[in-house]
Amino acid sequence: MNALRIFAAIAAFSMILPATAADKVVMSVFPTTVAAPSSVGLAKGYFTEQGIELESKWMNRGAETIQALGAGQVDLGLAAMTPVLAARARGLPIVVIGMHSHGFPGYLVASNKNSQLTRLEDFKGKRIGVPMGSGVHTVLLMAIDKIGLKQSDFQIQNARPPDMPAAMQGGGFDAVLGWMPYSTRVVAMGYGKIVMTPDQFEQMLGITYPLVLITTEDTIRNKPDVLQRFLNAWAKSEKFVDRERTESVKLLRGTLGDKIKVLDDKTVTDVMYSYKHDRVALNDADIADVRSTIDYLFAQKQIGTKPSIDQLINNSFAKKAEAMVK
Template sequence: MLAAAAAFGLAAAGMAAGAESAEKVRITFTEGSAAVVVVTAMEKGFLRAEGLDVEPKPMRAGVEGIESVTQGVMDFGTVHIAPIIATAARKLPLKVVAVNSYGTQFVVVVPPADKASKTMADLKGKRIAVQRGTGAHAVWLRYIEHTGLSERDFKMKYIRNADIASALAGGEVEAGVPWYPFALSIVNKGLGRVLLSQDDIAKPLNDKYTFTLFTRASLVKENPALVQKVVNAWVKAQRWIIQNPGDAARLFHAFTTRRGQTLELKDAEFLMRINYFDQPVFNQAFLDDMMSNARIMKKMGWIKEIPDPKSVVDSSFALKAVQAK
């Protein structure tokens, strides 16, 4: 798997040891700051210590990762809870086996020339860009609902998150809802200013913005030992990140650099501060947040029914990993 690791921007040093006898596991993940957990688990040797030889595959969109896992192309993935809800609503057999990380990861931005707007109400009737159906979109919908607004109060422009910067620069929209690290690029390049920070959005909703570690339900049933090994490595990686936030930021910065991104180290350090890694077990607070997202997704017609969280989440592996010394 050395070639695969190098191709996807992961350091290969030390990965060869024991690879011949190690159990193969394929892991996909989105390339946002939540990826620091899998990057740490690989590069600090936590997965290797569990006897695993990893084939990593970063993906641009969480939906791609879910499809690759459900189709058996990959074994595990990390993704925001919203695509998990959508998949569970379609009765596809996924299992969330741990919380990867949490912490709201998007903001609302307006052009720097707009010095008057202070709230979403100030943007009524204006053009707003967001990537439709994403976790950021769902939580933003919850936020504007909380303030007494709805999408009907705005002129919505549904575009890819990566294209929000150019839409702002070209005057195509008057506000955007980008997630990190793209939001940092917008601000750093002077294309926008933050109207609502991640905390402004999260606090009134008690939003968790949960990123999950998931796998196929069949793998949980057929190879629980493998699932436990992966979750063990995840929890160890999370503990290392908490204890070494500066090193974690440098690790993530190096990964993004190898992947051809232009994230600055100070921005990587900021991203480590707004991500949280201390609760690997999918507890009641995460379940409540999942249901809040499911409710707005059903209201918007993205899903036909709200899935039973008990059919989606299996916390037994994370509980066992946390209890292990």
């Protein structure tokens, strides 16, 4: 009888104890279709399953994410490789721990009067609009180098992708290099023609163009278990995005709301899946892409030192997570 009373008392006491608190992770996320994996993971409860309370902070550029990481405002974020390499070359302890997706998003769209041009070299001397400082800009410069020309052989000017349709309507550029939906909107509005696709750029340069998940050396050192559980949920989310397109778009709309309300489901799907979500760990081709980008940026004196791949990329968390969700 006494044993039963003791057991009942323990059970009653345990019911009034607070539940074990989840580990909070603050992540920088772009308020675009890039938010799909985090949206899915939150809606499906994948982060909760791993004891992670995920808070998203909306940011618009990889450079902004890197600044927030350095200031301790976020634990994780997303960025293209160019700003990551620039940060690492400046001595910032940024580390790549996985991927969001891969696939170059850039379409080269010629104005109607230049629609007969089909190769990059055909645009020598012409005005090309591109978001300066972006990964797409770096790929354009690498492509120019690949064909044996120089940046000065072209009139390369800054152009924000949302401004490209209006700029092409007004005759501001002979061509623009941007991503969906803005580049394809130029075509749909009758202001230009696609002359080079993302696949053509990838084949020309042998790139995979990874969009990477980044953190800091301190976070890896101090919170390895939290990072592993985050990556476990992330890998599960990416797998869902890769396989369940219709529901992923629906869940993304639930997160972004008015931010994408002007886009129909087909456009959202086309933009979201212009990137491939079939892996989380970087593979050999991704790492080769990173090496070639480092070599190019260093040769062009855009970075002063070559970051060590071993210090730059820690694939261990992503590989364990991928093994878990197979």
